[in-house]
Amino acid sequence: MRNNPLEHNKYVKVFLLGMQNEMEYRTNYWLQLFSFILPLMTQVFLWLAVFGSSGERRLLGYSLEEMLVYAVMAAVTGRLIAAGFEYEIAADIKEGGLGKFLVQPVHYFAYRFFRFAGAKAVQSAVIWMGAVCMLAGLSLWGGTGFSMTHLLLYMLTLPGALLLNFLVYYTLSGMAFWITEATGLFYTLSLVIYVASGTVFPLTIFGEAVGRLLSLLPFAYTVFFPVNAVTGKLNGSLIAAGIGLQAFWIAVLLILSRVVWRAGVRRFVSVGG
Template identity: 75%
Template structure:
């Protein structure tokens, strides 16, 4: 019964993702526009610089990075932190406190259910785009690099979930937290390497970012795909991913235990 309960939640996440289909397909089309913009940007940068490598990347490596950073960022994107803030503010969290449903497990299953639907479309779009670039002679792939990316992706997905679940606990202390979430999301978006490779910030900041969990959500798995990492480095990075997951899961547990002591159900 307990397993079946969370399977139903996962199915609910899948159904919710496709509830507004026109909006869903518009979002899927919209996420491609920044990727196409960056492709043309880096083609112009490499063409005007006359250099074989920029920021430590060749043109093929940079094109793969741009496409897959956008794709990976979309695959692991959350958004549930705003829903959690609403549950806390309006008292909706109270029903989870009296029902035999663990809120963390509920949110995680619903998150994974939505990603199951989204991932198929996003990855298909990525394959088509990368194939077009490879036919144009710009890029090629090695099977070992693809396998390393696939192995790193689950850790990136779970890590991003626990990062935002921990941050969502801020709503216990900040009544109007939407603006704060938006600001933190922008910082994480940059620090994860979704916009540009982290090497663009120089060696010192790149090393600093490597000490934070955010770079292991996008920068690390995409570098595995571009061939910037050896098998040993990739294995070490995956280990660091799951270490951060354990640490942040403990942090989120502490934050939520402290926050629930402040929670008052008003409305709902």
């Protein structure tokens, strides 16, 4: 009987480790679901109030139906691609835990990515459960819906958004080599990225000039771009161009992260771990 080579692949084991860590605390699933739905409900009622008080059929380039779908899918996408490992990396650098990866045949970048992917495989089930409930409720209540074609286009943009967001935070985590306590900095930058990615509001809320500037940054292609694919505001050529820009920023951040980490590892001193 031939052995399956995947069973002995160290990064497959890391992927499974990420899944196991996510499933270790089951109560956390329900807390995640609650913490996901509550802010989302706030967004939905906010936009209902804004459209109701304005009397306009379209605001910021969106109809009420499109805006509600945007609010739901932006929250979903933000959770699907969310990082969080930057704090763990900072702890590895500060406490010396990174040292063991430098002397073992395990690439730290690959280790972090496969562990991140494993965790996302589990989180996605919980997040999509809440998303389906919200979209079904909106469809039954107000006739809000979207086509399967738009959903498929959204799924095409999601892998690039996931990898791009991983690289953004992996690159930023390298700052922990120069800053002893990077938690506050990570938190501040996360808030900025949260807004600049379009997770809170569509980027059109900032006006044409600022919106165009933000569209030149990688953050817009993690949430704003995929969500506009599912709302039907992008045609085939714009989808292709957006995926191309995702690939461009992924290549740039791969190079940048390598430069940052090489420089950081040269000054790294393991004093713990």
